[in-house]
Amino acid sequence: MSANKLHVRKGDRVLVLSGKDKGRKAKVITAYPRKNKVLVEGVNMVKKHARPTQKVPQGGIRETEAPIYACKVMVICPSCQKPTRLARRELSGGKKVRACKKCGEIIDK
């Protein structure tokens, strides 16, 4: 696996393996392969100061997700619903896809 390829992609359901959200299952909003990080729905929430807007002239604090390291999450297989390591398969057309190591199902459509 090259440094710029993550095992996890946008839209994957993942299990968080460590940190304050350990054990949480959620969807990947964005993947940042160059940083080896992912943004996961509702995980690693941080408070951010919002700029004042016309609606909220005093600005304020809102909570938003912060990226976490991709190695801290495990993909949940859509077929067997288990958190799993992934295998790489090459299809007959040369396309490379990810497959579940537990049930063998191909995860990428």
Ligand SMILES: [Zn+2]
């Ligand atoms: Zn599976």
